Amino acid sequence: CDEILKRKLSFIWSCTTRVDLVNENLLKKMKQAGCWLISYGVESGNQKILDNINKGIRLEQIISAFLMTRRAGISTLAYFMVGLPGETKKTVQETIALSKKLKPNFVSWGILVVYPGSCFYGLIKDGRYQGKLKKLGQGENLAGTFFGKGEFMIFEDKLKLKEMRALIRKANINFYLRPSYLWQCLKNINSFGDFIYYLRGGLEVIKSVL
Numbered sequence: 001c002d003e004i005l006k007r008k009l010s011f012i013w014s015c016t017t018r019v020d021l022v023n024e025n026l027l028k029k030m031k032q033a034g035c036w037l038i039s040y041g042v043e044s045g046n047q048k049i050l051d052n053i054n055k056g057i058r059l060e061q062i063i064s065a066f067l068m069t070r071r072a073g074i075s076t077l078a079y080f081m082v083g084l085p086g087e088t089k090k091t092v093q094e095t096i097a098l099s100k101k102l103k104p105n106f107v108s109w110g111i112l113v114v115y116p117g118s119c120f121y122g123l124i125k126d127g128r129y130q131g132k133l134k135k136l137g138q139g140e141n142l143a144g145t146f147f148g149k150g151e152f153m154i155f156e157d158k159l160k161l162k163e164m165r166a167l168i169r170k171a172n173i174n175f176y177l178r179p180s181y182l183w184q185c186l187k188n189i190n191s192f193g194d195f196i197y198y199l200r201g202g203l204e205v206i207k208s209v210l
Contacts, residue, residue, distance in 0.1 A: 001026075001029045001030055001032070001033035001035075002029070004033040004034065005029075005032060005033055009034075010034065011034055012034045012035075012036045013034055013035055013036070014035065014036060014037035014038065014039070015030075015035065015037075015038055015039070016038070016039040016040075016041070017038060017039075017040065018040070018041065018057065019040050019042070019057055019061050019062050019064075019065035019066075020056070020057050020061050020065075022038075022065055022068065022069070023068070024068050024071070024072070027068055027069055027071075027072035027074060028072050030072070030074065031072045031073050031074050035074055036074065036075055037074065037075045037076070037077060037105070038069055038074055038075075038076055038077070039076070039077040039078075039079060040062070040065060040066070040076065040077070040078055040079065040104075041079045042062055042078045042079060042080055042095075042098070042099075042102070043055060043079070043080060043081045043084065044080070044081065044084060044087075044091065044094075044095050045059070045080075045091075045094040045095035045096070045097060045098030045099070046086075046091040046094045046095065047059050048086060048091075049084050049085070049086050049087060049091055052084065052085045052086050053084055053085065053120075059098070062098070062102065063101070063102065066078070066102040066103065066104060070103065075105040075106075075188075076102075076104040076105055076106075077104060077105065077106040077107070077108060078099060078102055078104040078106070078107050078108070079107075079108050079110070080095055080099060080107060080108070080109050080110070080171070081109070081110050081111070081112055082095075082109060082110070082111050082112070082159070082164045082167055082168055082171075083111045083112040083154060083155055083156075083157075083159060083164050084112055085120075085129055085131075085155075085157070086157075087157065087158060087159055088158050088159065089159070089163070089167065092159075092167045092171070095171075096170070096171050096174050096175070099171065099174075099175050100174070100175060100178070103184075105184075105188070107171075107172075107175050107176075109168045109171050109172065110168075111154055111161075111164050111165075111168070112154060112155055113152050113153065113154060114133060114153045114154060114155050115153070116153070120155075121133075121153075124155065129155070129157065130157065131155050131156050131157030131158075132155075132156055132157075133153050133154070133155060133156075134153070134154050134155075134156050134161060135151070135152070135153050136151060136152040136153070136154065136161075137151065
């Protein structure tokens, strides 16, 4: 950021980072250097689940990071995940509640994909978790329209794939179709380009909930 400002370069950019790697001074500098969007991996609104996956962050840190980013004038995208170890309908509801409390500009929900060779894959094979692995065949949709098609391996425990898909659909409806969020989007439209951007995003959301 210092080098961008030193050279007086003018362009906009975005990035992905963790909530425990930002502070107010850094965020202000990023805004000055052209950052318009930061994507944060939140994953869950339940502290026990965050601890289960060794995320290394507290809910308080998540809330603080989004608040600081909003104050700095930078938009946010929150990544959430369904199907983590210990996940239940109740913990997903807690994550949905957090998604609205954080007031991000965008959210993206995904289902946990288990990759052979990963730590979690090894723990499942060793019997650490009682659930089972489920393989999705080529061309089967993982969840909604955001995640594409292909061969995936997921983890089914207290929630089955059908339930996870339904919960993600509910999460998107709960977040994107709120009057307060729609009003927020209207206030953010300052140009025809902004209008097209939000229109395309809105169409993708409609596809996912239908």
